[in-house]
Amino acid sequence: MxxxxxxxxxxxxxxxxxxxxxxxxxxxxxxxxxxxxxxxxxxxxxxxxxxxxxxxxxxxxxxxxxxxxxxxxxxxxxxxxxxxxxxxxxxxxxxxxxxxxxxxxxxxxxxxxxxxxxxxxxxxxxxxxxxxxxxxxxxxxxxxxxxxxxxxxxxxxxxxxxxxxxxxxxxxxxxxxxxxxxxxxxxxxxxxxxxxxxxxxxxxxxxxxxxxxxxxxxxxxxxxxxxxxGGSDPFIVLADADVPLAAKTAAQARMINAGQSCIAAKRFIVEKSVKAEFVQLLKGHLQALRYGDPLAEATDYGPLARPDLADELSRQVADSVAQGAKVALAGGQPRPGATQFDPVILTNVKKGQRAYLEELFGPVALVLTARDAAQALALANDSPFGLGAAVWTRDVARAEAMARQLESGAVFINGLVKSMPELPFGxxxxxxxxxxxxxxxxxxxxxxxxxxxxxxxxxxxxxxx
CATH class of the missing domain: 3.40.605.10 (Aldehyde Dehydrogenase; Chain A, domain 1)
Structure with missing residues (x-):
């Protein structure tokens, strides 16, 4: 190169x-x-x-x-x-x-x-x-x-x-x-x-x-x-979470750097009873973001860094849909070779799909459904990656117990995963x-x-x- x-x-x-x-x-x-x-x-x-x-x-x-x-x-x-x-x-x-x-x-x-x-x-x-x-x-x-x-x-x-x-x-x-x-x-x-x-x-x-x-x-x-x-960070939303705040933070967490961040939330693991509400709110927040020239002050997110990166992300999305994932928000590239990549939401993400196993380095939100907290934890850990993770629930003691079981270098409870000088990162x-x-x-x-x-x-x- x-x-x-x-x-x-x-x-x-x-x-x-x-x-x-x-x-x-x-x-x-x-x-x-x-x-x-x-x-x-x-x-x-x-x-x-x-x-x-x-x-x-x-x-x-x-x-x-x-x-x-x-x-x-x-x-x-x-x-x-x-x-x-x-x-x-x-x-x-x-x-x-x-x-x-x-x-x-x-x-x-x-x-x-x-x-x-x-x-x-x-x-x-x-x-x-x-x-x-x-x-x-x-x-x-x-x-x-x-x-x-x-x-x-x-x-x-x-x-x-x-x-x-x-x-x-x-x-x-x-x-x-x-x-x-x-x-x-x-x-x-x-x-x-x-x-x-x-x-x-x-x-x-x-x-x-x-x-x-x-x-x-x-x-x-x-x-x-x-x-x-790399990372494919889980963002767990339990049924008792503040769902509107979780969804707002989820959009921010997925769109850091146009989704090109190792600690951007990528897999949204949501308890079944609040999944529909969460997806609808997340979709609204993502649709409100403005794409544009990164030199313009009003721009919320800019292009992906290179055309080849956008092309590969499109292939990952298309392959995952062919393998059974559902499109809840259709974005992506306007044409092959373009660096513009608008937010995408995929639901019904399951084993056997590229989206389940791989890191998607761009603005694609993957939604997995969990029947309860135990399954959410199991889904979160069922990944080759272990960088960051987030848990959303009003029961902080339960969240702390889950944090100790999550296979990741950092866990943020009811907050956005980020790096900072005071805490170890890896x-x-x-x-x-x-x-x-x-x-x-x-x-x-x-x-x-x-x-x-x-x-x-x-x-x-x-x-x-």
Whole structure:
């Protein structure tokens, strides 16, 4: 795939970029490796000063950044501004808390003193997707940099200007240029980097296929890997839920980023007695949303990021309908090859259909019917994915009990699933392994070192006359 900015709304190519040769990539890696030795020697206060300046620049440049995201991957301007602001908050969060998160942890043993220390690993390679082109990067970079690591970014090939904008922000914030560098490279070069001993670890947010490829290479070379992959998040609505609020939130949850989000709610598992009401309300909310140019302030959702993604989503919908799913809201593409994809609701989603098993990465809401809470839980867990989940009920104690049984990395009760600096983010099963964010995320790319110190020897007793 070429490295190019192609406006998904107009189809116009805005800029093209040349892939880095291995010689250039290796030169940047050497710089990063040298910078890692220097950056790890800085104090938390010095690192925090840079992250706080980066946060200020993210806020100052939010209009420019929002415009870039609109042009490169179709995110509406107001969503782009919110993403830039969220990135700023994340930088400030780690600037404030990293030192405490990585302070020596005293442990009581048979020693005179023992503790766990946390030291940076070195160069971390980040392979990032296009759907949240700032947030996905910053939620890796902020904790990694504050821990004393340095970063190499291999961004998605359709958001190159977003990658350069982030590189500029960290450099303009005063970080050493080699502490955070963008790489315009292909998958073969990624494999060569993972084979190089100067790369200490890798983090990937992407598809299952990409996760298998990167995880295999990382394992072959004994590199630490954090993989945040796909999701087909269940959104459970029990009979005693506030159905109007659940339906309103469901529409928002399905349409995050035009449905192109790993933690967007995708499978709406609704108790039979409230299913008709829920579907009717959901349909109304989705129909009220306005499609348009992501550069227009009135736009609620823009195009999908690439024509091939919209075409594949159409095939998933058509195949599922052929396999027995029912169309409750007909949207989709106006024609093959179009990036416009209007919301779709499929009901009667059952085993044997593509919609039941696969992740549908776009504005398609899948409605499954449950006879009771027990079946809703079983349906939710009957998926190869396990990223996020939501439970809607007025019985919070029951919801909490269900949350403990849901096979997912996060459960939100009576609320919209989202990522935030305070809570760990990641999944189980085919949704990957490892965690980002929170104190858990910053400890993924450090050496958790045990230090044991013997008790001081008792002084000899000297007898005197």
């Amino acid at each position: 070429p490295i190019a900015s192609i406006n998904p709304y107009t189809g116009r190519t805005l800029r093209r970029f040349t892939e880095f040769s291995w010689a250039k990539t290796e030169r940047l890696l050497a710089q990063a490796h040298r910078a890692a030795a220097q950056w790890r020697a800085t104090t938390f206060a010095e690192r925090a000063a840079g992250l706080r300046r980066a946060a200020a620049l993210l806020r100052e440049r939010q209009e420019e950044l929002a415009r870039l995201m609109a042009l490169e991957m179709g995110k509406p301007l107001r969503d782009g501004r919110a993403e830039a602001q969220k990135c700023a908050t994340c930088c400030e969060y780690y600037a404030t808390h990293a030192e405490a998160f990585l302070a020596d942890e005293e442990v009581k043993t048979d020693a005179g003193r023992s503790f766990i220390s946390y030291a940076p690993l070195g160069v971390v390679l980040a392979i990032m997707p296009w759907n949240f082109p700032l947030w996905q990067v910053v939620r890796f970079a902020a904790p990694a940099l504050m821990a004393g690591n340095v970063g190499l970014l291999k961004h998605a090939p359709n958001v190159p200007q977003c990658a350069l904008a982030l590189e500029n922000i960290f450099h303009d914030a005063g970080l050493p240029p080699a502490a955070f560098q963008n790489l315009f490279i292909n998958n073969e070069t990624v494999a060569r980097l993972l084979a190089d001993p100067r790369v200490a670890a890798v983090t990937l947010t992407g598809s299952e296929r990409a996760g298998v490829a990167v995880g295999t290479e990382a394992g072959r070379h004994l590199k630490k890997a954090v993989l945040e992959l 999944g189980v099963k085919h949704s990957g392994h490892g965690r980002e964010l929170s104190y858990v995320g910053i400890r993924e790319f450090v050496n958790q070192k045990s230090v044991w110190i013997a008790k001081a020897a008792e002084p000899d007793t000297v007898k005197t006359e």
